[in-house]
Every structure is written in structure tokens, then in C-alpha cells.
Amino acid sequence: MFETLEELPQDAILGIMTLFREDQDPGKIDLSVGVYQDEDGNTPILDSVRRAEQQIIASQNTKSYVAIAGNAGFNAQMETLMFGADHPALRDGRVSTVQSPGGSGGLCVAAHLFLRAKPGARVWISDPSWPNHSPLLKLAGLTLEQYPYYDREKHRIDFDAMLATFEKLDSGEIVLLHGCCHNPSGADLSRDQWDALAELFERRGLIPFIDFAYLGLGDGIDEDAYGVRLMAERLPEVVVVSSCSKNFGLYRERVGSVSIVSTGKTAAKIALSNASNVARGIYSMPPDHGAAIVAEILSNEKLRTLWHGEVGAMRNRLNLLRQLLVDKLAERHQERDFSFIARERGMFSFLGISREQIVRLREEFHVYMVESSRINIAGVNQSNADTIADAIVAVL
Ligand SMILES: Cc1ncc(COP(=O)(O)O)c(C=O)c1O
Incomplete structure (x- = not known):
């Protein structure tokens, strides 16, 4: 029966992830992933989640x-x-x-x-x-x-x-x-x-x-x-x-x-x-x-307050990174206005650059993003923002 099926092309994002994994450059940067990352590039378990999980494990007495x-x-x-x-x-x-x-x-x-x-x-x-x-x-x-x-x-x-x-x-x-x-x-x-x-x-x-x-x-x-x-x-x-x-x-x-x-x-x-x-x-x-x-x-009031702080920290970090990237780009290049990135919200923005520029970023500068030029803001951090801005400006 299944001989009627054909193998499908790899999902575009998975394709970029594979290329990223195979890249041996120690300074490679991934802006393509769809998950939140902290300053060290980790997607951590929230403290509120860990504590709630411990309470559940301690008190749960059935898996019905x-x-x-x-x-x-x-x-x-x-x-x-x-x-x-x-x-x-x-x-x-x-x-x-x-x-x-x-x-x-x-x-x-x-x-x-x-x-x-x-x-x-x-x-x-x-x-x-x-x-x-x-x-x-x-x-x-x-x-x-x-x-x-x-x-x-x-x-x-x-x-x-x-x-x-x-x-x-x-x-x-x-x-x-x-x-x-x-x-x-x-x-x-x-x-x-x-x-x-x-x-x-x-x-x-x-x-x-x-x-x-x-x-x-x-x-x-x-x-x-x-x-x-x-x-x-x-x-x-x-x-x-x-x-x-x-x-x-x-x-x-x-x-x-x-x-x-x-x-x-x-x-x-x-x-x-x-x-x-x-x-x-x-x-x-x-x-x-x-x-x-x-x-x-x-x-639970304590855990709720803790979570509010944690989601607030993620939000503030994303918004600070947006401004950081805009500032770094503006320092290097005044002809093109990237200030829209700081006005946008959440984890993603389009850089608005061409396919060729995206490929150059990947192949020459080891900076990875999906084909639409959507970047994950959380992939930026204090130590890679200069490298990202240098690379973007170099391909403009
Ligand atoms: C706009 C939007 N809707 C829905 C989802 C689905 O999320 P989940 O992983 O909870 O299925 C996502 C995940 O990236 C999303 O970005």
C-alpha cells in the first residue's frame, strides 16, 4: 500500500538546523530556531515549573x-x-x-x-x-x-x-x-x-x-x-x-x-x-x-508570582535584545533603517533581506536564519550581537 507514497522534502527549518549542526565553525550563530533561548543559548526549565513539578511528583498517587x-x-x-x-x-x-x-x-x-x-x-x-x-x-x-x-x-x-x-x-x-x-x-x-x-x-x-x-x-x-x-x-x-x-x-x-x-x-x-x-x-x-x-x-500564589517574574524576565530580555540589535546595526550602517525590529514584539522579526544575502550570511559568516529572513530574537545575546550586526551589514 505505502508504495503509493513518495518521500517528502525535508521541512525548511529542519534543513537549516541540519546545516547548522554540520557547520564546524566554533563561532556559528543560530537565529532560525523556534524556541526561547537564554544568554547562554539554553532553553531552560523555569524555576516555577521545577517547583510545581516536584510538588506534583510528591503528591500524585495515580496515573489513571x-x-x-x-x-x-x-x-x-x-x-x-x-x-x-x-x-x-x-x-x-x-x-x-x-x-x-x-x-x-x-x-x-x-x-x-x-x-x-x-x-x-x-x-x-x-x-x-x-x-x-x-x-x-x-x-x-x-x-x-x-x-x-x-x-x-x-x-x-x-x-x-x-x-x-x-x-x-x-x-x-x-x-x-x-x-x-x-x-x-x-x-x-x-x-x-x-x-x-x-x-x-x-x-x-x-x-x-x-x-x-x-x-x-x-x-x-x-x-x-x-x-x-x-x-x-x-x-x-x-x-x-x-x-x-x-x-x-x-x-x-x-x-x-x-x-x-x-x-x-x-x-x-x-x-x-x-x-x-x-x-x-x-x-x-x-x-x-x-x-x-x-x-x-x-x-499557588507563590509559584504564580515566581512565574510572573520569569515570563517578565523573558519578555524584558527579548525587548532589550531587539533594541540592542537595532543599535548595533545603526552604529554600523545608517542608510537602512532597522528600527522596526525594536517596535515589534515576541520572538520573531523579518530582517527583510534577500535569499542571496541569507545564503551569504550562512556560508561566509556562519549566521543561520530561515529563508524568509525571519530571525529568532532570543538567538541574539550580549556576546554575539556585534558579530551578527557586522555580518548583516557586510551582506547588505
Ligand atoms: C503562532 C503559533 N501558534 C501555535 C503554535 C503551536 O505551539 P505548540 O508547540 O504549543 O503546539 C506556535 C508554535 O510555534 C506558534 O508560533
Whole structure:
């Protein structure tokens, strides 16, 4: 049977990772990876996570199944974290949440839920978007369309083009937005832009599908949640998918959630039963360990405070590195303005250089990035920033 299949080309990012691994230069620099790194290039286990994990190991006395919707404490804590404790949608019982295997699992559950509610559903994603949005959502059966988002020349959101596209959509169309720290561009919607989108979505009956994979890594928990909270307050139906991979550093534990904001309590109950049924049909139950860690952290004041400090430190470091890189580039080269990097947020930005320049960076200067010129800001550090800036300026 499987002779009908053909070997597929290697994933582009994996290809760069292989080249990086094979490079024998001791000063090689990797800006292609999709995980947070500290000053020493490590992706550490957070202290809050270690402590929560120890408490769980000490107290857990069974590995029996938890539930199809996962850890109820985790789901409740995630709702409070994302929406804020006194959000009207929570107060009115309009939100139902299921734990999912990472943000990716959450996107998949949401996709099946859309298709169940609306066979043939299509989703509008930003141009560009996280590279896995398209294969993941298409594999689930959704049809995808793109809306203009990032103006690669001006290094900012093309908000007029975005609005113009949304103005033409029919009521009930689903639009995927990034809650904060847009991946891959780092260009985030301002509060005014979220306000304008909420007004437009409300007027035209569009459904926001918000991918919230970097909460806390942009400007702060409440600041990053502005759009999600606004949409959930203003609109009758919203779907929010979270990931705890980056902000809790729980990548391999596969922790995320899907929250469905419905028109009322009864609709929320129906949404929960369907999301649970979808989850049952795909993977039966999500893995427990990572969600148990998050639930422990968020429900324990000491651990929660510790985590707030740790996510704050990651965020501040990313934002300082953004400025550091801009300054280093400006010191060396005034003709081209890279200041947009400091205005962007999260782990990624596009440098905006050509394929040839990217290859030269790799082959002549041992600086690695993916073909789109997306760089992981966390790959920059105090000791390699000069080398990176020298190399970039040399290929401009
Ligand atoms: C925008 C976006 N959504 C979802 C995900 C999926 O994250 P997870 O590893 O939790 O599946 C990522 C991961 O990089 C992401 O960048």
C-alpha cells in the first residue's frame, strides 16, 4: 500500500538546523530556531515549573485517566489568565475550555469544531502566518484564504488593506488573528486597531479565531490579552487557542487549550460537549503532566508570582535584545533603517533581506536564519550581537 507514497522534502527549518549542526565553525550563530533561548543559548526549565513539578511528583498517587477535557483546574486557570478574573464572558458562563496537546492540538480541535458547526467552513489567515497554520488547518479539512497583513517594504501592518478585505467578507466567516507577538513578523495590532477590528467584526458578523501562543512575551499579561478580552466582550462568538509552550517553557510536555466563547450558557454547554467529543475522536485525552504543572503554578500564589517574574524576565530580555540589535546595526550602517525590529514584539522579526544575502550570511559568516529572513530574537545575546550586526551589514 505505502508504495503509493513518495518521500517528502525535508521541512525548511529542519534543513537549516541540519546545516547548522554540520557547520564546524566554533563561532556559528543560530537565529532560525523556534524556541526561547537564554544568554547562554539554553532553553531552560523555569524555576516555577521545577517547583510545581516536584510538588506534583510528591503528591500524585495515580496515573489513571483524567478527563476528555483534561485538567479542570488547568482549564479554569487558563480562562482567568487569558480573559482576566472578572471578564463579563466568564461571569455570564459563556466560556467553555478544553485542554489540548499544545497550541497545535488546540488549533486542530477548533478546526474540527468549525467544520462540524459549518461543513465546508473556511478560515482567513494572515499573509504571512505561522508556517504550520496552513498544513495543520488544511489537514483537518478547512479551506484557507489569506488576508493582507504585513507590508514587507514598510515593515508594518497594512491595516487599510486588512480592513478592506474584512469589509468584503460575509457574515459567519472565520478570521484567524494572532493574540500577540505575531509569528513570523512580530508586528502586533495596536489597541486602536483591535478596537477598529472589534467594531468591524461585530458589524459584519465575523468570527475571531485567535491563536494566543505568546501570552506574556510581548508587553505584559494584561497588555498582551487586550485583543482577546475585547473580542470576547464585544462579540457573541470567539474561539481562542492558547499554548503554554513558550511562556511556561513547556514545549515537549504539549500543553495548550481551546476556549469557545458562546452566545450564552446553553450554547457554551453545547460547545463544550462538542469540543470534548472532537477531542475524544482525535486523541481521546490530552497528556496530563504539563497541564498539571501549569495548574499548580497558577493556583499557588507563590509559584504564580515566581512565574510572573520569569515570563517578565523573558519578555524584558527579548525587548532589550531587539533594541540592542537595532543599535548595533545603526552604529554600523545608517542608510537602512532597522528600527522596526525594536517596535515589534515576541520572538520573531523579518530582517527583510534577500535569499542571496541569507545564503551569504550562512556560508561566509556562519549566521543561520530561515529563508524568509525571519530571525529568532532570543538567538541574539550580549556576546554575539556585534558579530551578527557586522555580518548583516557586510551582506547588505
Ligand atoms: C503562532 C503559533 N501558534 C501555535 C503554535 C503551536 O505551539 P505548540 O508547540 O504549543 O503546539 C506556535 C508554535 O510555534 C506558534 O508560533
